[in-house]
Amino acid sequence: MDTWTIITKSLPPMLEAMLKYTIPLTLISFAIGLLIAVLAALVRISESQQPFMKLLKGIVWFYVWIFRGTPLLVQLFIVFFGLPMLKVSGHPIFELNAWTAGIITFSLNTGAYASETVRGAISSIPRPQWEAAYALGMTRGMVLRRIILPQAARVSLPPLSNSFISLVKDTSLASGITIIEMFQVSQQFAALYYNPLLSYSLVAFLYLMLSSILNILQIYLEKWTSRYVQASQEF
Amino acid sequence: MLKLTQINKDFGNGHGLHDVSVEFPANKTTVIVGPSGSGKTTLLRTIDFLEMPDSGQYEFDDLHYDLSRPLTKQEVLAARKKLGIVFQGYNLFPHLTVLANITEGPVHVLKQSKQDAEANAMSLLQKVGLADKANVYPDQLSGGQQQRIAIVRMVAMTPEYMLFDEPTSALDPELEVEVLKVILELAKMQDSIVIVTHNMDFARGVADKIVFVEDGKIEYQGDPEQFFAQPTPRIQAFLAAGTFDPKQA
Numbered sequence: 250m251d252t253w254t255i256i257t258k259s260l261p262p263m264l265e266a267m268l269k270y271t272i273p274l275t276l277i278s279f280a281i282g283l284l285i286a287v288l289a290a291l292v293r294i295s296e297s298q299q300p301f302m303k304l305l306k307g308i309v310w311f312y313v314w315i316f317r318g319t320p321l322l323v324q325l326f327i328v329f330f331g332l333p334m335l336k337v338s339g340h341p342i343f344e345l346n347a348w349t350a351g352i353i354t355f356s357l358n359t360g361a362y363a364s365e366t367v368r369g370a371i372s373s374i375p376r377p378q379w380e381a382a383y384a385l386g387m388t389r390g391m392v393l394r395r396i397i398l399p400q401a402a403r404v405s406l407p408p409l410s411n412s413f414i415s416l417v418k419d420t421s422l423a424s425g426i427t428i429i430e431m432f433q434v435s436q437q438f439a440a441l442y443y444n445p446l447l448s449y450s451l452v453a454f455l456y457l458m459l460s461s462i463l464n465i466l467q468i469y470l471e472k473w474t475s476r477y478v479q480a481s482q483e484f
Numbered sequence: 485m486l487k488l489t490q491i492n493k494d495f496g497n498g499h500g501l502h503d504v505s506v507e508f509p510a511n512k513t514t515v516i517v518g519p520s521g522s523g524k525t526t527l528l529r530t531i532d533f534l535e536m537p538d539s540g541q542y543e544f545d546d547l548h549y550d551l552s553r554p555l556t557k558q559e560v561l562a563a564r565k566k567l568g569i570v571f572q573g574y575n576l577f578p579h580l581t582v583l584a585n586i587t588e589g590p591v592h593v594l595k596q597s598k599q600d601a602e603a604n605a606m607s608l609l610q611k612v613g614l615a616d617k618a619n620v621y622p623d624q625l626s627g628g629q630q631q632r633i634a635i636v637r638m639v640a641m642t643p644e645y646m647l648f649d650e651p652t653s654a655l656d657p658e659l660e661v662e663v664l665k666v667i668l669e670l671a672k673m674q675d676s677i678v679i680v681t682h683n684m685d686f687a688r689g690v691a692d693k694i695v696f697v698e699d700g701k702i703e704y705q706g707d708p709e710q711f712f713a714q715p716t717p718r719i720q721a722f723l724a725a726g727t728f729d730p731k732q733a
Contacts, residue, residue: 380534381575385589385641386564388557395592399579477579477621 255447259438263431267455270430274420278352279413282359289313289364291393294371309364316361321354322422328354329426347427355416355423363405363412370405371397403474410467414460421456431455485510486531486645486676491540491551493526493700501526501537502700508645508693513677515687515708518697519722524680527697528649531678532567533560545644565593568643572650574630576622582609582633583618589641601640608636612666628659635666646670648679652686684726688712696722 292309295302316324329350332343345353374397382392424433435452439445486508493501501523508514508531516524529535539552547563549555576585586605590596596604609615612632622630631651638646648667652660664686671677671690681687687694687708694711696704696719704711704719715723 377571377573377575378577381571381577384532384534384564384567384569385637386561386593387589388561391592395588396577400577403579477623479623 250442252444252447255438255442255444256451259435259442259448259451263434263438263452263455266429266431266434267459270423270428271417271420271459274348274351274355274423274428274430275413275417278355278359278420279416281352281356282363282412282416283409285356285360286363286367287398289360290367290371293364293368312357313361313364316358317365321358321419322425324358325351325354325422325426347423350426351420351423351428355420358419359412359416363409366405366408366412367401369408370401373404374400403478406467406471406474410463410470414463417459417463418456485543485545486678487541487543488527488530489541489543491527491530491537493530493535493537499523499526500700501530504540504697504700504702506695506702506705508676508678510644510676511674512692513671513675513679513690514693514695515691516678516680516695516697517682517684517687517722518703519725522697523700524697525649526700527695528569528647528678528680531645531647532564532569534569566644567647568638568641568645569647569649570631570634570638570651572653574622574627574634574654576630576634576637578622581619581621582614582625585622585633586637586640589637594641605636605640608639609633611669612636626659627655628662631655631659631663632666635663635670639670645676645678648677648681650680650682653682682726684723698722 289309289312292302292305295306328343329345329347332345332350333341335342371393378396378400379392382396387395420430421432423430424436432452435448439448442448487506489505491501491504499521504523504527506527516527518524526535530537533555536555537551542549542551542563544563544566547559549559549563576582577588580588583602583605586608587598587601590601590604591598606615606618609618612635614629614632614636617625617629617633622633625633631654635651651667652663655663660683664683667677667679668690679687679690691708693706694704694708695702696711698718704716711719712723
């Protein structure tokens with residue numbers, strides 16, 4: 250079969266897999282991951298001396314340690330293949346379909362990395378910004394929400410974009426837990442047409458397109474979030 | 485009336501406050517002076533609880549706090565509600581426009597309507613000659629302009645006491661003057677003001693009361709006339725050190 254026929258035959262199913270799995274998996278996992286990241290960062294910067302908060306800090310530290318310290322593929326395998334082994338009186342506690350297992354793992358993994366990004370961004374906002382806000386009579390929650398986090402968002406945008414782009418590509422690992430996402434489909438066509446170079450190059454090109462769109466998005470977002478910074482200070 | 489009694493604060497490096505007792509009379513301007521590192525700024529920040537003393541008594545109208553125990557959030561907020569502060573480094577919120585900087589507190593802390601807060605902010609901006617800057621970001625303004633806006637941001641909260649922490653130390657002389665004029669206006673309106681400054685001419689011109697701090701202790705508090713006209717040898721040395729005489733250099 251000639252190259253062009255292979256492309257026209259395999260491209261539509263790959264695009265379909267991208268729209269049905271790769272993109273939703275990325276968007277949902279990133280949204281949840283970001284939420285986890287902000288919450289985890291807030292726990293880690295908390296100055297509270299309450300035992301409950303100290304315990305929470307310990308848990309968050311442990312979570313970040315585990316998810317940053319082990320391979321994503323191994324995490325996917327543990328959640329999807331491993332957790333159903335845990336049984337209480339013969340019934341599995343976790344019975345997750347591949348989709349749920351994927352979302353959970355990607356969210357937690359992204360959240361662990363992004364929590365460090367967000368924490369760093371929050372601590373990069375100068376102390377006097379806190380003081381000026383406190384002096385207006387704001388509570389700690391208000392200061393964070395209205396003064397610190399909006400500024401931290403700008404600082405964390407480039408590293409968060411990195412995480413986002415990594416996540417798009419990392420969803421290819423979901424093929425390992427039976428999710429029929431874009432890379433899985435390309436593997437099927439590689440086997441079908443005996444042309445792995447073409448099939449895998451094609452899927453690589455599609456990932457590149459996705460990342461490029463995110464790159465452009467990042468540029469616009471950075472411009473928008475930096476609107477209050479003098480042009481001369483952007484560099 | 486605002487009164488601190490026997491305030492102690494140990495930073496563990498020799499600096500701090502030692503048994504400081506001082507009164508800041510209402511409707512008067514109190515100027516805190518002293519050499520660098522003497523504890524002037526610490527004293528001022530203690531009033532607003534941006535610095536927490538180790539011990540002492542805090543009396544502010546109906547608020548009476550024993551500072552040797554930790555204050556609750558409500559106690560701190562109750563005091564801050566009646567206080568405003570202007571910092572040496574302006575500390576405007578860079579992500580908000582000038583107008584939003586000024587209305588942030590009135591709208592979100594005092595729960596004023598956005599309309600009222602903006603109208604009030606515009607009239608205050610008018611007074612300091614910056615009404616045309618309402619919609620720009622702080623980063624686009626000079627230091628003197630930023631500091632005048634920081635003053636407006638404080639005034640918009642209608643605090644009982646206005647605190648100034650070396651408000652012109654980061655400014656060039658000509659920018660300093662435009663900020664000092666604004667503070668002088670406030671002082672003339674019989675507001676209750678506490679200023680930390682290095683500018684002795686300004687201190688002399690604006691003070692109803694002088695507080696001289698050295699090594700974390702109050703060395704003088706009272707009448708400015710006497711402070712400048714009949715200084716003790718130590719005050720004389722401090723005042724002389726602040727004047728540059730090329731013949732003696």
